[in-house]
Amino acid sequence: MSLALKSAVVLFPLLAGGFLTFLGGERLYEANTFQVEGWKAPFGLLAFSSEQLARFSDAKQSFSIILQVDMKGSEADVLHGVAHCTAFIDFLLPSYDGGGEDVCIGVQFPFRSFVRGTGGTHQGL
Amino acid sequence: MSVVEENGLVNSIFYMEFTRPRTTEARKYNLALYFEWEGIVSREAYSMFSFALPVALGVDSSAEFRHPYMQNPNARYMYYAETLGLRVELNMPTHFEIKQTYPQVEVMRADTGGDARNLIWEISAEPQYFKATQLVSADFEDTSLSETRSRLMFDSGLYMGLGVALIFNGVHEAVRVLAERRGKT
Numbered sequence: 001m002s003l004a005l006k007s008a009v010v011l012f013p014l015l016a017g018g019f020l021t022f023l024g025g026e027r028l029y030e031a032n033t034f035q036v037e038g039w040k041a042p043f044g045l046l047a048f049s050s051e052q053l054a055r056f057s058d059a060k061q062s063f064s065i066i067l068q069v070d071m072k073g074s075e076a077d078v079l080h081g082v083a084h085c086t087a088f089i090d091f092l093l094p095s096y097d098g099g100g101e102d103v104c105i106g107v108q109f110p111f112r113s114f115v116r117g118t119g120g121t122h123q124g125l
Numbered sequence: 126m127s128v129v130e131e132n133g134l135v136n137s138i139f140y141m142e143f144t145r146p147r148t149t150e151a152r153k154y155n156l157a158l159y160f161e162w163e164g165i166v167s168r169e170a171y172s173m174f175s176f177a178l179p180v181a182l183g184v185d186s187s188a189e190f191r192h193p194y195m196q197n198p199n200a201r202y203m204y205y206a207e208t209l210g211l212r213v214e215l216n217m218p219t220h221f222e223i224k225q226t227y228p229q230v231e232v233m234r235a236d237t238g239g240d241a242r243n244l245i246w247e248i249s250a251e252p253q254y255f256k257a258t259q260l261v262s263a264d265f266e267d268t269s270l271s272e273t274r275s276r277l278m279f280d281s282g283l284y285m286g287l288g289v290a291l292i293f294n295g296v297h298e299a300v301r302v303l304a305e306r307r308g309k310t
Contacts, residue, residue: 006302009298009302010295010298010299010302011295012295013291013292013294013295013298014291014292014295014296014299015295016288016291017287017288017289017290017291017292017293017294017295018288018292019288020284020285020287020288020291021284021285021288021289021292022288023280023284023288024280024281024282024283024284024285024286024288025281025285027277027278027280027281027284028277028278028281028285030277031171031274031277031278031281032171034168034170034171043135043136043179043181044179044180044181044182044205044259045178045179045180045181045205045209045211046180046181046203046204046205046209047203047204047205047209048140048200048201048202048203048204049200049201049202049204050200050201050202051145051201051202052202053202053204054151056210060207060208061204061207061208061209061210062204062208063204063208063209063210064209064210064211064212065209065210065211065212066211066212066214067178067211067212067213067214068214068216069162069165069176069213069214069215069216070216071166071176071215071216071217071218071221072216072217072218072240072241073216074161075218077161078166078174079168081163081164081165081166081167081168082161082162082163082165082166083161083162083165083166083176084159084160084161084162085159085160085161085162085165086157086158086159086160087157087158087160088155088156088157089155089156089157089158090153090154090155090156090210091153091154092151092152092153092154093145093148093151093152093153093154094151095148095149095150095151096145096146096147096148097147097149098145098147099147100144100145101144101145102142102143102144102145103142103143103144103145104140104141104142104200105140105141105154106138106139106140106141106200107138107139107140107158108136108137108138108181109136109137109138109139109160109162110135110136110164110165110178110179111135111136111137111162111163111164111165112135112136112137112162112163112164113137113139113160113161113162113163114137114160114161114163115139115158115159115160116159116160116161117158117159118156118157118158118159119156119157
């Protein structure tokens, strides 16, 4: 057997084996490694206002929030811990006969939120 | 009316300031916010995820839930837990398999096309939820990711099995060639 053939018989399995083992190790690493997003002790959801709000006639609450979290439309973002959300916020300001007072009304969302758009209406009851 | 946004690492504040109009009757306001929520979903394992929404139980409860605006004169009245009407709707694709929810989800329905699933919690209707927890949560598994992981594990076993066998074979051949050369000399 020539030297070249002997070298091939020795080197080919070593090189191919090394390459396949590396490839297998890489797949194993990929299957067991992921980014862990820990719970960062966030503040809880709440709402606040500078004026006392009236209660809705059919409930004991004064502030209503409907959260629609869409994971279907933002499936790729969910892998990175991000979800698209729409919040519908309703509140009732009582009658007022004073003049020109500023009111501040807001919501605290836990975690980080980035507003992409707003819309609003108001109506007398 | 202006909407002000303040983002922190663990919470975000939105508030609007406007001049209160003179009215003889109560006036209802509706506001819609469209936003990206970062951190609301956490990845627990390769294909396991957890949605967790904490709700404040009160401004005097633990420090983690204390409102940073407590000292702000604009935040004189707080609405949380029982005083906050809250409905949470989670829309997810059908290949997200629900493992558990807390509180127990009230409504689970599939979209007419069958490609999405809705989970709905009507929290304000059940204030007793807040006596046990401050979280609305759902754990779910992305089945397409779990299939990917299974394939990766299979590939890994196959490649490493072949690779290690080939390395042993190469070493064996090397030893044999060396033994032959020594025998000749």
